[in-house]
Amino acid sequence: MEACKSSRREREKLRQRQEVLDVALRLFSEKGYHNVSMHEIAREAEFATGTLYKFFRNKEDLYKALILQLSDRFYAAITEVVAGDAPEIEKLQTYVRVKGELFRNNVAAIRLYFEETRGARFKVMAGTEREIRKRHQSVLLSLASIFECGMNRKRFRRIAAPYHLALALDSMANAFLFHWIEDPQGNPYPEDPGTILNILFKGLVGS
Amino acid sequence: MEACKSSRREREKLRQRQEVLDVALRLFSEKGYHNVSMHEIAREAEFATGTLYKFFRNKEDLYKALILQLSDRFYAAITEVVAGDAPEIEKLQTYVRVKGELFRNNVAAIRLYFEETRGARFKVMAGTEREIRKRHQSVLLSLASIFECGMNRKRFRRIAAPYHLALALDSMANAFLFHWIEDPQGNPYPEDPGTILNILFKGLVGS
Amino acid sequence: MEACKSSRREREKLRQRQEVLDVALRLFSEKGYHNVSMHEIAREAEFATGTLYKFFRNKEDLYKALILQLSDRFYAAITEVVAGDAPEIEKLQTYVRVKGELFRNNVAAIRLYFEETRGARFKVMAGTEREIRKRHQSVLLSLASIFECGMNRKRFRRIAAPYHLALALDSMANAFLFHWIEDPQGNPYPEDPGTILNILFKGLVGS
Amino acid sequence: MEACKSSRREREKLRQRQEVLDVALRLFSEKGYHNVSMHEIAREAEFATGTLYKFFRNKEDLYKALILQLSDRFYAAITEVVAGDAPEIEKLQTYVRVKGELFRNNVAAIRLYFEETRGARFKVMAGTEREIRKRHQSVLLSLASIFECGMNRKRFRRIAAPYHLALALDSMANAFLFHWIEDPQGNPYPEDPGTILNILFKGLVGS
DNA sequence: CATGAATGAGTCTTCATTCAT
DNA sequence: GATGAATGAAGACTCATTCAT
Numbered sequence: 019m020e021a022c023k024s025s026r027r028e029r030e031k032l033r034q035r036q037e038v039l040d041v042a043l044r045l046f047s048e049k050g051y052h053n054v055s056m057h058e059i060a061r062e063a064e065f066a067t068g069t070l071y072k073f074f075r076n077k078e079d080l081y082k083a084l085i086l087q088l089s090d091r092f093y094a095a096i097t098e099v100v101a102g103d104a105p106e107i108e109k110l111q112t113y114v115r116v117k118g119e120l121f122r123n124n125v126a127a128i129r130l131y132f133e134e135t136r137g138a139r140f141k142v143m144a145g146t147e148r149e150i151r152k153r154h155q156s157v158l159l160s161l162a163s164i165f166e167c168g169m170n171r172k173r174f175r176r177i178a179a180p181y182h183l184a185l186a187l188d189s190m191a192n193a194f195l196f197h198w199i200e201d202p203q204g205n206p207y208p209e210d211p212g213t214i215l216n217i218l219f220k221g222l223v224g225s
Numbered sequence: 226m227e228a229c230k231s232s233r234r235e236r237e238k239l240r241q242r243q244e245v246l247d248v249a250l251r252l253f254s255e256k257g258y259h260n261v262s263m264h265e266i267a268r269e270a271e272f273a274t275g276t277l278y279k280f281f282r283n284k285e286d287l288y289k290a291l292i293l294q295l296s297d298r299f300y301a302a303i304t305e306v307v308a309g310d311a312p313e314i315e316k317l318q319t320y321v322r323v324k325g326e327l328f329r330n331n332v333a334a335i336r337l338y339f340e341e342t343r344g345a346r347f348k349v350m351a352g353t354e355r356e357i358r359k360r361h362q363s364v365l366l367s368l369a370s371i372f373e374c375g376m377n378r379k380r381f382r383r384i385a386a387p388y389h390l391a392l393a394l395d396s397m398a399n400a401f402l403f404h405w406i407e408d409p410q411g412n413p414y415p416e417d418p419g420t421i422l423n424i425l426f427k428g429l430v431g432s
Numbered sequence: 433m434e435a436c437k438s439s440r441r442e443r444e445k446l447r448q449r450q451e452v453l454d455v456a457l458r459l460f461s462e463k464g465y466h467n468v469s470m471h472e473i474a475r476e477a478e479f480a481t482g483t484l485y486k487f488f489r490n491k492e493d494l495y496k497a498l499i500l501q502l503s504d505r506f507y508a509a510i511t512e513v514v515a516g517d518a519p520e521i522e523k524l525q526t527y528v529r530v531k532g533e534l535f536r537n538n539v540a541a542i543r544l545y546f547e548e549t550r551g552a553r554f555k556v557m558a559g560t561e562r563e564i565r566k567r568h569q570s571v572l573l574s575l576a577s578i579f580e581c582g583m584n585r586k587r588f589r590r591i592a593a594p595y596h597l598a599l600a601l602d603s604m605a606n607a608f609l610f611h612w613i614e615d616p617q618g619n620p621y622p623e624d625p626g627t628i629l630n631i632l633f634k635g636l637v638g639s
Numbered sequence: 640m641e642a643c644k645s646s647r648r649e650r651e652k653l654r655q656r657q658e659v660l661d662v663a664l665r666l667f668s669e670k671g672y673h674n675v676s677m678h679e680i681a682r683e684a685e686f687a688t689g690t691l692y693k694f695f696r697n698k699e700d701l702y703k704a705l706i707l708q709l710s711d712r713f714y715a716a717i718t719e720v721v722a723g724d725a726p727e728i729e730k731l732q733t734y735v736r737v738k739g740e741l742f743r744n745n746v747a748a749i750r751l752y753f754e755e756t757r758g759a760r761f762k763v764m765a766g767t768e769r770e771i772r773k774r775h776q777s778v779l780l781s782l783a784s785i786f787e788c789g790m791n792r793k794r795f796r797r798i799a800a801p802y803h804l805a806l807a808l809d810s811m812a813n814a815f816l817f818h819w820i821e822d823p824q825g826n827p828y829p830e831d832p833g834t835i836l837n838i839l840f841k842g843l844v845g846s
Numbered sequence: 847c848a849t850g851a852a853t854g855a856g857t858c859t860t861c862a863t864t865c866a867t
Numbered sequence: 868g869a870t871g872a873a874t875g876a877a878g879a880c881t882c883a884t885t886c887a888t
Contacts, residue, residue: 052259055861057871066870068864077862151407177428182401182421189400190393197392214389221384222429238851262878273853275881284879445872466673470858480874482860491858591842596835599818600811607810608803628803635798636843676882678850687849689885698883 035073038063047126082146093153100160106168114215121195158184174223242280245270254333289353295338300360307367313375321422328402365391381430449487452477461544496560507567514574520582528629535609572598588637656694659684668747703767714774721781727789742816779805795844
């Protein structure tokens with residue numbers, strides 16, 4: 019009974035914590051970390067100011083938690099794709115497609131994520147940044163191993179080191195998808211970013 | 226005489242203004258816009274607080290001026306390369322090399338520049354952002370025209386639209402150079418980013 | 433219960449707001465708007481600086497609220513007198529008496545009020561000044577109508593236009609009362625300002 | 640020669656000092672003491688900032704000098720009138736007329752003067768205020784002596800103490816003239832303030 | 847002697863955080 | 868446990884005054 023009740027409490031608390039994170043994501047991505055006050059987050063999430071401090075030690079902590087959660091989601095989705103046992107070429111195509119869906123469905127999150135991922139604005143974020151970089155690195159290594167495999171099986175040309183190809187694919191995917199997010203209409207290319215990326219990659223490693 | 230004196234004053238003022246910008250670049254890139262106070266900039270630049278306001282109307286103005294100056298420098302260097310009349314393949318190689326030098330010699334600036342280039346955190350930056358994007362776009366178009374030329378002269382394979390290739394090259398260059406900046410030692414690839422990029426691009430458009 | 437609690441809170445807040453206004457009145461009338469800092473008001477009122485901003489949007493707002501409250505008090509008292517249905521001569525006498533009491537009991541307020549009433553120092557005060565002038569005008573018109581009445585009933589000589597008499601009475605009352613405030617002891621006339629004003633006015637309009 | 644040169648210097652300096660005072664009068668009366676900077680005064684008067692401090696020890700000193708000069712001018716003009724040997728009734732009429740001219744020709748000065756005359760906003764002004772009050776008092780006493788004279792010669796009714804009549808006349812003159820200054824067009828009375836004051840005063844002391 | 851660039855103390859205002867209810 | 872009023876430290880910016888040129 020006690021455990022059950024405690025667990026319900028626990029779950030309830032987590033649900034509320036998540037509500038705060040959702041509101042925080044919206045506000046931070048709209049206005050930036052320093053232009054959003056704890057008061058505003060509390061108001062929008064319909065909690066008292068003090069309650070926020072039950073969920074997070076301070077503003078910075080809330081922010082870190084948010085960024086890490088986003089990172090978790092993105093890399094979970096990506097990792098799943100990469101971990102399957104489909105043919106290499108198919109894995110890469112799925113990777114690009116899934117990443118595209120992530121971008122499309124989480125514009126605010128993506129924007130915030132990249133802002134914070136690019137630069138070392140916060141000394142504060144040091145720990146968090148390291149964590150995120152580790153995940154990014156792990157994705158890159160997974161991609162690299164896919165290239166490695168494909169090369170060993172003579173399906174890809176060994177044009178460059180697998181890790182370099184991974185980095186190239188990842189950066190081009192980000193660039194095309196970002197370009198598309200920023201200005202979906204006004205792009206000089208009407209095709210889907212995924213299609214273009216496929217063409218580019220077939221040109222690069224295809225036989 | 227008068228003109229000379231006035232000119233010397235003017236030059237002196239510009240020199241001091243530049244000192245402030247240099248200090249600001251260092252501090253902003255270390256700590257981020259909101260974690261640097263005007264007082265701190267003044268102290269580090271060895272001016273009085275009020276003096277900063279002779280050079281810049283306010284903190285935001287100082288920041289914009291800094292970002293625009295960086296943008297100017299980068300795009301001046303890049304544009305020069307692109308505008309020459311060397312063979313296409315050589316132009317692209319020089320583009321990558323010059324960009325690499327820029328990254329190597331302006332680590333702090335690059336870091337700050339990319340931070341601010343990525344996200345629309347500041348409503349404030351609206352005007353500035355537009356300006357920067359315009360320059361970026363103009364570089365992309367220049368690169369695209371190089372690809373176009375090379376294709377017309379049958380030196381490049383017409384694997385994708387020139388603009389897409391431009392975007393691909395630019396993003397890969399950024400990614401490799403950034404990776405190298407973040408952790409010059411610990412990278413899993415020992416080669417120079419420029420070399421890798423060359424290989425990748427030859428694979429992509431080379432015959 | 434809820435309503436009661438909320439109402440108590442509300443009342444408590446108003447009480448505190450009034451404490452701030454009281455302190456502000458004292459300080460502003462002693463030193464003038466620009467020589468009193470929010471910090472000082474907060475300290476004297478025994479609040480934290482930030483708390484002041486729960487009551488007033490900014491310093492200017494606090495000041496306007498203060499001036500308007502004074503104006504309200506004064507003109508409420510005056511208007512009440514003027515609105516009664518006593519004989520005209522008696523109304524005027526009461527007007528002078530009540531005004532005298534106001535001056536005696538609110539020296540600081542009166543001083544501040546007249547300072548700000550006289551000159552258009554603040555662009556800021558534009559809206560407030562208009563409001564105050566409207567009230568003053570309404571008092572003058574009430575006084576004028578009293579004169580008008582008295583003239584129609586042949587109780588007053590029609591020596592000048594009613595409005596002019598109103599202005600004359602008002603200005604003389606202010607002058608005598610101010611003189612008395614500034615230096616209650618050292619005046620060359622020992623009589624009560626009210627008495628003198630009565631004599632003067634009887635001389636002016638009395639038959 | 641030396642003396643002459645020194646005297647020319649002296650005169651030149653006084654002329655420049657006066658230019659500063661003229662500019663200061665305009666600016667202070669437009670914006671108020673605290674909303675005008677020494678820099679602004681210097682710029683408008685076409686002097687260097689530092690030069691102002693050759694003429695006045697500090698901003699407050701400049702302000703005091705300005706107010707005292709205005710006071711001098713006003714009371715010189717007024718005193719002259721009062722000192723003549725015209726018949727009493729005529730003196731009073733001239734007093735009102737001259738005062739009216741002063742108001743009409745020095746609107747900015749009058750506005751500033753009354754603002755600063757009314758209240759003890761500045762501890763600073765303490766000394767100056769005393770000085771001004773002394774002059775005002777002397778004018779009132781002169782007026783009082785005119786009434787005294789007129790009464791002794793049976794030309795005025797002894798309706799009240801001469802000093803009280805002086806205060807009454809002065810305050811009414813200020814009120815009417817001020818009213819006229821504030822809104823020359825929109826007044827409910829079209830007559831000249833002087834005319835009205837004459838009527839009122841004849842009613843008051845005339846036989 | 848005039849200049850005006852430089853100074854830095856002082857002001858208003860915001861907001862993360864706490865704690866009495 | 869939740870609340871939100873109160874706190875006060877910190878930051879952007881101004882401006883009277885000085886002093887090297």
